Amino acid sequence: MHISEGIxxxxxxxxxxVLTVTGTAxxxxxLDYDRIxxxxxxxxxxxxxxxxxxxxxxxxxxxxxxxxxxxxxxxxAFPAIVVALALQTLFFQFGGMVVLGVNGIVIAGPAVLCxxxxxxxxxxxxxxxxxxxxxxxxxxxxxxxxxMAAFLYLSDPGFVKIxxxxxxxxxxxxxxxxLITMFIINFLAKVQPEILSIKN
Amino acid sequence: xxxxxxVFLFLLLFPLQAHGHKIHVFAWVSGDTxxxxxxxxxxxxxxxxxxxxxxxxNGELLLRGTGDKRGIFTFSIPPEIKQKKxxxxxxxxxxxxxxxxxxxxxxxxxxSQIDSLASTSQGSSISNHELKxxxxxxxxxxxxxxxxxLAKAEDSKPDFRDIMGGIGYLLGLAGLVAWLKNRHPAAP
Numbered sequence: 001m002h003i004s005e006g007i008x009x010x011x012x013x014x015x016x017x018v019l020t021v022t023g024t025a026x027x028x029x030x031l032d033y034d035r036i037x038x039x040x041x042x043x044x045x046x047x048x049x050x051x052x053x054x055x056x057x058x059x060x061x062x063x064x065x066x067x068x069x070x071x072x073x074x075x076x077a078f079p080a081i082v083v084a085l086a087l088q089t090l091f092f093q094f095g096g097m098v099v100l101g102v103n104g105i106v107i108a109g110p111a112v113l114c115x116x117x118x119x120x121x122x123x124x125x126x127x128x129x130x131x132x133x134x135x136x137x138x139x140x141x142x143x144x145x146x147x148m149a150a151f152l153y154l155s156d157p158g159f160v161k162i163x164x165x166x167x168x169x170x171x172x173x174x175x176x177x178x179l180i181t182m183f184i185i186n187f188l189a190k191v192q193p194e195i196l197s198i199k200n
Numbered sequence: 201x202x203x204x205x206x207v208f209l210f211l212l213l214f215p216l217q218a219h220g221h222k223i224h225v226f227a228w229v230s231g232d233t234x235x236x237x238x239x240x241x242x243x244x245x246x247x248x249x250x251x252x253x254x255x256x257x258n259g260e261l262l263l264r265g266t267g268d269k270r271g272i273f274t275f276s277i278p279p280e281i282k283q284k285k286x287x288x289x290x291x292x293x294x295x296x297x298x299x300x301x302x303x304x305x306x307x308x309x310x311x312s313q314i315d316s317l318a319s320t321s322q323g324s325s326i327s328n329h330e331l332k333x334x335x336x337x338x339x340x341x342x343x344x345x346x347x348x349x350l351a352k353a354e355d356s357k358p359d360f361r362d363i364m365g366g367i368g369y370l371l372g373l374a375g376l377v378a379w380l381k382n383r384h385p386a387a388p
Contacts, residue, residue, distance in 0.1 A: 002297075002298075003297035003298075004222075004223075004297060004298050004299045004300065006291075006299065006301075007293070007297055007299060033377065033378070033381045036374050036377050036378050036381075037374055037378075039374065040370050040371055040373065040374030041371075043370045044366070044367045044370045044371070047363075047366050047367065047370060048363060048366075048367070051358060051363070083370065083373065084366075084370065087366040087369055087370065088366070090366075091358060091362040091363070091365060091366045092222070092358040092362060093222055094222060148297065152297055
C-alpha cells in the first residue's frame, strides 16, 4: 500500500501533500490530549502492523489496521497514521519522504472517514459493534486501494490497467482486516470499553 | 494496559513473518551480459517485473524488458551503449506503485582493463582472447556470491532495533506532546 518514490508526477505529489497536511492539522486540532497515550499506542500498532505479512498468490500483502485507528480515534487517526508512516519510511524504507503526502491521504483519509461514519455504531449492541468493526476494516482498505489507483491514474493514465489489479489483490486484505478489526473491537468492548469511549 | 498487550502480541508475531513491501534490485555484469535480479524483501521473487534501463546522464531510455518467474532479467549490452560509456540506471517496477533502482557504472562493463591485462601475457600458449574469457568466467563465478551478499546487506529487512526504535519514537512524541500541553495548563 506504500507507493514508492519516483512514480508519481509532481502535481499529484503536491496535491497529496496539501491534503495530508490539512488532514493532519484538523486531526491535531480535534485531538483530545487526554487520550494522547492511546493515540501513541495505536500509532505504534499501525507502525508494526505493516510488518505482518499475508502471503497470497504471487504478491504479498500486509495489514494496515487503518480502520481500527479510525474507529477508536476519529480524526486523531490522521496524525497517528502520518507519524507512523514517516517512521516506517525512516526505519523500513517503505514508501519515501517525497510521497509521504500521497501515502498519508491514501491510508489515513479512508481510515478517518470510516471512523467518523461508523463510530456511533460502537455504542449500540454487540452485533452492531461487530458489523461496524468489520465494515471499518473492509471499507478502509477498499477506499485506500481505490484512492491509490486514482493517484496512480492521475499521475499516468497508463496505470489504468493496474487499477483493477490493485483492487483485486487487496480483496483478501479487506476481508482479513475486516475480521481482525471486528475481533479487536469486540475484545476491547468487553475488556476495556473506555478506550472506545462507550459505556458498557 | 490492553493496547500494550496488543502491541506486544504483534511484536511476538513479526519475527515469524516479517516481510515488508519493498522491492530490492540487484544487477551484475558478466562478460557482455547484465543480469538483473529483483524481489520483495525476504527472498520473494518479483514475478514479471517490468525492467527499464536508462542512461544516467540524460535519462534516455535504452532498453525495456520483463523479468521471469524467478525475478531475473538478462540482456546483452548493446554495442551503442558500450560506445557511449554510459552509466546505466536499472529500474524494476512491480506495478501497484512499488519500484526500486540499481546503478551499473560504465567501468563495470568496459572491458579495457581486462584487455590490457591480456595483452601483456604474450608468449603464453593460450591466446589473449582465451585468457580474457577464462579470467572473466572465473571472476564472475567467484564474485557473484559476494556481490549478492553485498546487495543483501545493503537491503536488510527491518530488524528488531528498527521496530523498537520506531515505537520508542512514537511513545517519546506522545510524552513530548503531553509535556508541552501541561507546561501551560489551560484555564479551567
